[in-house]
Amino acid sequence: MKIAAAQLNFHVGNFEFNRKKIIDYIRSAVQKKIDLLVFPELAICGYPPRDFLEFNDFVEKCIASIESIALETKDIAVVIGGPSKNNTGKGKSLFNSAYVLVNGRVKEIIKKTLLPTYDVFDEYRYFEQSRVFNVIEIKGKNIGIAICEDLWNVGNNPLYTQTPALELKELGAEIIVNISASPFSYLQDSNRKEVLKENTEKTNIPIVYCNHVGAQTELIFDGGSFFMNSDGKVVKQSPFFSEDLLISELINGQFLKGNVQSGSKIQLIHDALIMGIKDYFKKLGFNKAVIGLSGGIDSAVTFALAVRALGNNNVFGVLMPSQYSSNHSIDDAKKLSENLGAPYKIVSIEEIYSVYNEKLKPLFKDLPFGLAEENLQARARGVLLMAISNKFGYIVLNTSNKSEAAVGYGTLYGDMCGGLSVLGDVYKTEVFELARYINKDAEVIPENSILKPPSAELRPDQKDSDSLPDYDVLDKVLFEYIENRKGPKELLKMGIDETVVNRVLRMVNSNEYKRYQTPPVLRISHKAFGMGRRMPIVAKYLL
């Protein structure tokens, strides 16, 4: 039996685009004599559709698309993810479903049982849980179909009481097909393989795993679809971050082998961010980016990634020096643009800054230079970038990193502006690693941008270390607090200094208002700022 997993890049709500892509792959699979072709979870509408699922019109379009695709399945069996209506009159109005298309029609609709409702997942907001299991016979084989999270409980996940894989085994499944929408984090490929291996240990059934690829705003799907044999070994796997039709044949209950993928943490993050940028532009119908270049490492890394995503002629650098900018900043930024062969311009903010000061003088009188003046400079730059964006149809890429975003070391509407935050889930220490990785074959990011002490250059001789703990320490506390949900007592037990713990947690919690208004952040960790982290603004906890 020949099975294929179509790891494709869909576009949320773009029904014509998604339908055409699916039909093209079905036709090509028919020619390749595939018996069973599998598409990812909610492929029909793209993932995540979010509250569009509350519109009947949207759901009707999903169903109409699937019915028209069914007509293409005379010589092949196809599994496609899509919403289906809950006609029981009880519970949420939809099921998250797998449509099985055979002989030109919808043969069966399999419904998801385990509905993730944590982090970036809101499935119980839309979907009713199914408690019914079914096995489908295709070409004489019993196929069990599970939808993503359905395989994330093998009896040891406290969140769930059902274990779909065991139910499918009970029903005689010989192969389990798992259609997924599993967003990237740098640990996710290993996690998936581990959990699915645990399934095979319980069931001894081989698994076909089909994931989305491509970015949908903040969520990046790495693909990495695979065939896993009954011994838990992945024997063939699609590449990360590109579309693929992964084919294998089941012979004597085992899948034939091919390539398997892996990658270092930084390599995966690098590739994920590039796909994140690329798809954001492509799916919005834009092709050019503008980035403010400070000479520092964050804007340099963002610029390099954007050039790799969009091409050097499509990324425009703007150097916006003030009286507080050091010479090396301008030199470093120029060198970066030259290394990348990307255009840049210099627009000084000195006069803009000075007109603002002059106009504010009657209000500010002789009050000393302070945060207001620092932020003014950052905002003058934000306004210039947005003007260029508006004039030429470029999208501003934000250059803030996760450490800054966490502690609020940034100016709202200033350096925190932009359509997309590229590094907002990358800690400063990881930004350095990314810079080294980008430079692995040749100097792209000027060595000086990597080596010099980080500075916002908003007043004379300013250094990040004036306002923040050392990034090594800061990032450790942030990671334990944000990613690992550790509280103050647990952080103290880890041996971190109490003053540092209290200071950092206070900074994080008192800056929720800033993060509320930042651009969407490309998610590369298991806990990113944005839709997966929902915090009160007006609260007083650890403050």
Place this chain on the structure above:
Amino acid sequence: MKIAAAQLNFHVGNFEFNRKKIIDYIRSAVQKKIDLLVFPELAICGYPPRDFLEFNDFVEKCIASIESIALETKDIAVVIGGPSKNNTGKGKSLFNSAYVLVNGRVKEIIKKTLLPTYDVFDEYRYFEQSRVFNVIEIKGKNIGIAICEDLWNVGNNPLYTQTPALELKELGAEIIVNISASPFSYLQDSNRKEVLKENTEKTNIPIVYCNHVGAQTELIFDGGSFFMNSDGKVVKQSPFFSEDLLISELINGQFLKGNVQSGSKIQLIHDALIMGIKDYFKKLGFNKAVIGLSGGIDSAVTFALAVRALGNNNVFGVLMPSQYSSNHSIDDAKKLSENLGAPYKIVSIEEIYSVYNEKLKPLFKDLPFGLAEENLQARARGVLLMAISNKFGYIVLNTSNKSEAAVGYGTLYGDMCGGLSVLGDVYKTEVFELARYINKDAEVIPENSILKPPSAELRPDQKDSDSLPDYDVLDKVLFEYIENRKGPKELLKMGIDETVVNRVLRMVNSNEYKRYQTPPVLRISHKAFGMGRRMPIVAKYLL
């Protein structure tokens, strides 16, 4: 039996503040010989705690607070909402619970059954559903305790399969206590009374309904706690938008009567927004606001509401005219400030705008005046407001209305800036109604601001109607699409012109990226922008 509902304004995560307030009310209730004192849902930590619930430290603090409060209950029975741990090893780690405190200790923990997971509610993200029901005997009466949504199914709500009120009746409940965190919308008081009446129709049991009051960022709690007799009549009700200890006595199975509340839609919205502003400032520890005054109706209404919330000396108006500002705009804004006795200053943006243009000239060359230049003006104003905010510790109040926010008729980081959006859930047509309401006793908002055709004044002779359908039509389409989830076919069936429908839906869907970065919006309708409406940005649906 004397029962009291303590409708209080808690502060999320401020355990000392909440605990002290609860203890003060318990002591005062003891003096008043109250037998049973009821506090709202999750009162112990404030509502909504959101992802703080994922921190063990936060949950431990809730439990420790409740245990220390229990010591105060030697002469009274108390019901308080708080999270409790799920020790079953199955499901989410917490229950949304009601702690029953009697004789100085926790006598019982009642757990919520119906967990709302829609709109602004994410309860299934945190809580496991309870399927166990219990009745507590207090002073010889059987009390059934239900937590908010628990009473929102009387067998006819398709979302749920359980009907807690019937279970409690079965167990012999003579009174049902409902502890709630039911956020305001202008229909919510009627909805609550209607649903709870349906409960009494099924059970014939009187109800004590205790709600939060006060605003927590975007969610405003109106209070309006009440006693409802077994015939479904509300016989005594707390005022809206203020703290209250509502007391009644149950005699022969019926509660003694008192005042009952009601209010017109616009009056309720007016009062809600004032509380929303007031609590945002108070809970963040700020007391002064700064608002950009354009002479138009949106900034005028925002200014008037802010003055009513914070006091005239605490609201600072900034007039920022450009060469495109009409004289009447400045006059109208001045008159508004004078009517309200609030200070204002004039800071022209002409020179700032012209320096920007000059600095951008080498890039923009001879490209014609356009959106970039319009937005530049709005952003120059945003930068001035933020500078004043930073310098003096004032919070910028955003003045965008819901119609503008919906169609993207506003400038990111310009007029869309601020700490809080006051009118972001108020359609333009409703802003006019609010202005009339504010002026009901005397002219506060200059008549000219109400009468003149709305204009952004970013180019000569600009009118909103150049870019948008008439607000009457626009708001109707928006309301049906946003609040009522109507799709294009349904809107056509309502007789709305097809060109208008397509144009408006396209504008709404293509501006999700702007709304993603706007300040939190005070929620006054049943579907506001923000946490209750979750849309993809990079999507292509109805575009």
